[in-house]
Amino acid sequence: MNTDKPRLLTFLDVLSGMLLTSAVLMVFLYAPVERTMGAVQKVFYFHVSTAWVGMLGFLAAAVVGVLYLTTRKIKWDLAGYAAVEISLVFFLIAIISGSIWARPTWNTWWTWDPRLTTAAIVELIYAAYLLLRAGVDDPARRARFSAVYAVFGFFSVPLTFIAIRLLRTIHPVVMGGSNPGGEGSFSMVAPMKQTFFFSLFAFSVIFIDLFWHRIRLEKVTSKIEELRIQLMD
């Protein structure tokens, strides 16, 4: 395996940095201040972006889990692991930023609303995923177990959401559909939309960049392990 850093990856690093900086600038300088909520609404751009990208990462983990179980190629396991790890951090960012927004808007740091509760349970499911991986030494078995667990998690999450949704919700639905009972809802003007989609794009690129790094790190680690065994023989 070639362990040199690919040029495209370096390019992605630079691009991620530039996109994140521009997204921050857009959020603070370009997007207008929302009328009723004021400056705290600016949390929205990164909050929704990290949540969406994180969710897609978990979805990807389940898909590559199925791919691993059908093809038995270890690269799919690696991809699932990397996706879960990064998504866990992205989701945590989404939860914390949401909490910062909720304090002035809902007058509470936390409420047991469907989305919040589901997000918390999703974090716990994938934290359990990492604990499961940490407990298995055999790589093939670890790959099988985590693939199966990722699939289970993927089916359980929507059911959790429905279960809690049956109770009630106050989370605003800004994108697609609407929740008239939602508190802190608002409609986006054009610069807001542009800022939001730009942030979404920025975080998607950052995700891909981190994802690539994570996979490379894992490959280099196993390469080092191989070399060490060779050296000891």
Next chain:
Amino acid sequence: MTLRKYWKALWAVVWKDLAAELRSRELLSSMLVFALLVILIFNFALELNIQAQKAVTAGVLWVTFAFAGTLGLNRSMASEKDRGCLDGLLLAPVDRSAIYFGKVIANLMFMLIVEAIVLPVYAFLYQVNLFNPGLLLVIVLGSIGYAVVGTLLAAMAVQVRTRDILLPILLFPLVVPLLIAAVKASNGYLQGFALPEILPWLNLILVYDVIFIAIAFMTFDFIVEE
């Protein structure tokens, strides 16, 4: 493999578990004592007097079942693993899902036996009538889902280094929708709500059971292969 042979293999696994339990009684007795302890602790933690317990009975019951259930699931799979029994079972020339469903039914039976004892004890201690056909239906359906997911994850957990502590961590986040729906449906029956109010929760339990029976059926092979 014919269906008849499949059923024979399945019931052989169930029978093996029941016979072993009948002789040792270690699983049921520990589950039962543990369940009663949980109820006792709840009594002090929540000050369960006659007025207060009305609203929380469903929750207390399901938390008790879930905790006692993990205890049983862990033990039932650990005893297979420890004495090399699991390897023997897997060597048998039968469909592996028959082994899995055999274990599920055995675990389900243990859960139902514990629940059948806990319910009258709870009813006696708190002077509440728990003999309600709707409630019993919810308990059976909920326990099915719990045993289906729990048995598969227990089969996974026993092969992991941190097995005793891992099962609840893996299991609880996945059974959250089942537990929510079961608590809500049980509460509905206990408070005498109309059927349309309970039905969504019952449907959710059914959907959960069906989905996870199907996924477990498809994935069990991957858990036990060597």
